[in-house]
Amino acid sequence: MKHTSSLADSRLRDIGKRVTSQRRIVMDILASAEGHLDASEIYERARQANATLSLATVYRTLKALCENGVVRQLHLAGERHHYELDREDRHAHLVCSVCGRIWEVDSTSLSRAARAAGREFGFQVTAARMEVVGVCASCRNELGQEK
């Protein structure tokens, strides 16, 4: 059973990278994730598939994929970065500042506005990120009770 995750394979070939089992594993994890994993979460899951896959390889893979537009690095909050496949749909992230959970919202209009803003500065927009921070409904409830 030569697990030929053709999705990952072709993406790797497209960007001129060799197809290795490690890269396949990392990409499959990103593809099947609900989204927004950080490096060590990816690492943990990856080890279930290959117990010797190293953290350095996770980072190297993520970097290569980011540099080639396959993956997006998110700077949501805190120290560690999160990663997601660069899907085509524009979306912003809602970050709950209490529990840290993350929601995605469509943002076609936001990115349209971003592009317009960029044009005004002679800026060639390649990416528009938006992070909305707040308190989610359930955390607001709990906070209310404590008080």
Added chain:
Amino acid sequence: MKHTSSLADSRLRDIGKRVTSQRRIVMDILASAEGHLDASEIYERARQANATLSLATVYRTLKALCENGVVRQLHLAGERHHYELDREDRHAHLVCSVCGRIWEVDSTSLSRAARAAGREFGFQVTAARMEVVGVCASCRNELGQEK
């Protein structure tokens, strides 16, 4: 000449922090900066005013100010964080991925959209950040010549 930067002083009192010369220095730097300094840039400038002010104090001051909404921490790109006074005007940041320079664009409409998106999730929006990444006009010119 007791340099009584009343602006910084009252802000500090408002948030229940003691007024120290170190905090005044850091806040004055942020106030007079064109914007978006990282911790070590603040540190360097601070040392011109007080040669023994420590980097730890810079970080501690920034953290206290962030926690009290006086300063905003930006996650623009790369490893280090940038800081700016939490001015009232909503603005997004245009980050040139080549030279790293940063422009600010007004974003009232963006933040209105953010708030709407949040409402849809029962989210109480406390902050909306947007980062637009691209290539600035001058970098685009230089890239063109190299090729």
Added chain:
DNA sequence: GAGTTAGTTGCGAATGATTCGCATGTGCAT
């Protein structure tokens, strides 16, 4: 104005995420 004390600072050590160096392993073009 001196006394008291909790909040601050400086300094160096500790952390924790991310990156490197290098010896070993392996895709893949021929």
Added chain:
DNA sequence: ATGCACATGCGAATCATTCGCAACTAACTC
């Protein structure tokens, strides 16, 4: 099948940020 540039694993190195603790000091009290 062979060769070699590219990848990986492992541990050490970086680098931003945080801590621990002893020495200060702002601000409150008399």
